[in-house]
Amino acid sequence: MTVEVNGLDVALGGRPVLKGVSLTVPAGSWTAIIGPNGAGKSTLLRAVLGLVPSHGEITVAGSGLEGLKPRQRARLIAYAPQSPSVPAGMTVFDYTLLGRSPYIPHLGRESARDRAITAEVLDRLDLTRFASRPLEHLSGGERQRAVLARALAQQTRVLLLDEPTTALDIGHQQQVMELVDQLRLSDGLTVVTTIHDLTLAGQYADDLVLLSSGEVAAAGSPEEVLTREAIEEHFDARVHVAPGPGGRPILSLERP
Numbered sequence: 001m002t003v004e005v006n007g008l009d010v011a012l013g014g015r016p017v018l019k020g021v022s023l024t025v026p027a028g029s030w031t032a033i034i035g036p037n038g039a040g041k042s043t044l045l046r047a048v049l050g051l052v053p054s055h056g057e058i059t060v061a062g063s064g065l066e067g068l069k070p071r072q073r074a075r076l077i078a079y080a081p082q083s084p085s086v087p088a089g090m091t092v093f094d095y096t097l098l099g100r101s102p103y104i105p106h107l108g109r110e111s112a113r114d115r116a117i118t119a120e121v122l123d124r125l126d127l128t129r130f131a132s133r134p135l136e137h138l139s140g141g142e143r144q145r146a147v148l149a150r151a152l153a154q155q156t157r158v159l160l161l162d163e164p165t166t167a168l169d170i171g172h173q174q175q176v177m178e179l180v181d182q183l184r185l186s187d188g189l190t191v192v193t194t195i196h197d198l199t200l201a202g203q204y205a206d207d208l209v210l211l212s213s214g215e216v217a218a219a220g221s222p223e224e225v226l227t228r229e230a231i232e233e234h235f236d237a238r239v240h241v242a243p244g245p246g247g248r249p250i251l252s253l254e255r256p
């Protein structure tokens, strides 16, 4: 399902945070939103979900989202936030099972299938051994994988991930990125993720959108967007950019 954003404006606390943002994420592709702290990346994801008021046009598969009830929206788009509020005492299994809520009838209970999907997602994210543990007893990286598990259990065609790898060790970063990519390829998922690791972004995403001060400063393939000049201008960082496997750029910091 193609996700389109056209001329999106968001103001928070009386201050413009997104200014005329437009982007198209073709069905089955992966777009990474990059940009310095405070650029508006999380706000963009939250606006697509309707969690913050915005002006402009947002469509999924050509249809606007305004008329949709939260349940309908949750069958279309799953979201793994950066720092979700976690109900006290809830186990990893029950938290992941929340991803099945849009499919469970009002006043009904989850089905055996809902529990099976939950167990399968936990297995794929290496979380089975934590299933009966309360979320607050997990490490930061384990909790981050549980948040992703909940989003994957939703089995939507569109997946929005806010910084999915920040707390993960290099092995789990690879595991999560590969899993998302596998799902994208096997189930045709459309993926939008914010991400700070620019090399990682360039290795997995088809397209990058560089946000700076709430505006799209650059958009295109990783090679087009991840240039030494753009990184210096928008992140105030000195980097060396070298072509890696498949020509995708590898960035390394340069000491002054």
Ligand SMILES: Nc1ncnc2c1ncn2[C@@H]1O[C@H](COP(=O)(O)OP(=O)(O)OP(=O)(O)O)[C@@H](O)[C@H]1O
Binding pocket: 012, 013, 017, 035, 036, 037, 038, 039, 040, 041, 042, 043, 044
């Ligand atoms: N509720 C709010 N009220 C006022 N300003 C807000 C609010 N939420 C966010 N902002 C501001 O909006 C701007 C964009 O925030 P956002 O979280 O989208 O940035 P980001 O690009 O995701 O940053 P980071 O890389 O640090 O996660 C920031 O300057 C932030 O201070």
